[in-house]
Amino acid sequence: MEYPQSYSLGNGSLWQNVKSKWNNMPVPISCSLYLLKENRFYIDISVNELIDVVFTMFPAYGYFSKKGKLYYLKDISSGAELVLEEIKHSNLLVKKGFCFMENELFHKDEYIYDSDEGALNFDEDVVKSKNREIDFKENKKPEPVPLQLGVYRNGDISLFLEVGFHYKIFFSSESPLCLLSEGKWEKEGNVLKLYTPSLDYTFLVLISSSGKLKMIRFPNCGYPDWVYELTIEYPFIMR
Template structure:
């Protein structure tokens, strides 16, 4: 018998799967909530020992009434889930690929599945130090921005001349959209507004690359995004 939402504190880890997420048999998306204090959302691609695991979002969490607030370490954005039918979770605010969908209860466990790979508290402390260093580099100098497609591992950023952007995973040559919206530039700051999250991501423009400050990013990857396709666009100075 499934335990009620209000008894979640009695178990260590609750596991959910994103419903009807990608219509791909070999790709699934899971949420694990750990001690009602931390969470992790991840992809599993492929079967058995050959599977690939990609960490989409992880960080701290809090529960207020029927709402669950997830604070993503990489982007510093807040995802909001709402309890429905006592056990499943509706994504009220989240990344594009999950927004308006349900995480369906699957199981519970006495340990975090990926604790040998991901130390959430440790990642949080490392991120705070990096962000502090990056924010000290912000300036108003007129530094050029090359438009086009940038990547960092499986995560891609496409910024175009119409001031639109897309952030997406490219998995097995298929696009899984995390975010889209409008971008703006001020000095060496590149801000990307996501309407689903009502939030501005932040990158710094550097010579030949972009540095992610508040941005969804895969674990164990560099904070730098490098241009892979410029689309023959001009540089933007402003």
């Protein structure tokens, strides 16, 4: 197969009988997958909430490999692996992915849309990912650090830490819009672990003494700042 190739999430003209929750979003929103040269890939989400105003994020980007009919996409930011299966008409069925992608279909575009590839620095972000892992090993502590439950935010990404050890990660523009991940959280010392069943994977976070969250393995979506601050505090709830 020659690259680049582009795909759009949701129902294509060949799949009108397929029910897609993605096609029933409350605002105009699109999601595209690009398979690029040198086995690179990225997924972008674009939201049209206002006239001539488009919000764009990159929930996953990195490198892919193909074995038979399966594509394995390794996300640089989170370290998670997405799995897509090639089916008839060269479309890709999501076997493992973020929550909004579950059981959805990427249908192949007839024409290659404009690419935002230049907005991402793959090689540099691989180095930054390795540095975060070093930071994690050097700074994780067995001593417990207080964790305030509530909503933590960086740019348009919000992490909801809720009672019952449940969490959700949303892409938000004006309000929570696209569910990236949900699952269970647990805390060990100053380390916060977020397990997501849809990916069968655990994100890692360091809790600072100031109460801010420093993401280590997380769908940070291309934002340069990996520190999330508490924006909504759940009263009297600490862990």
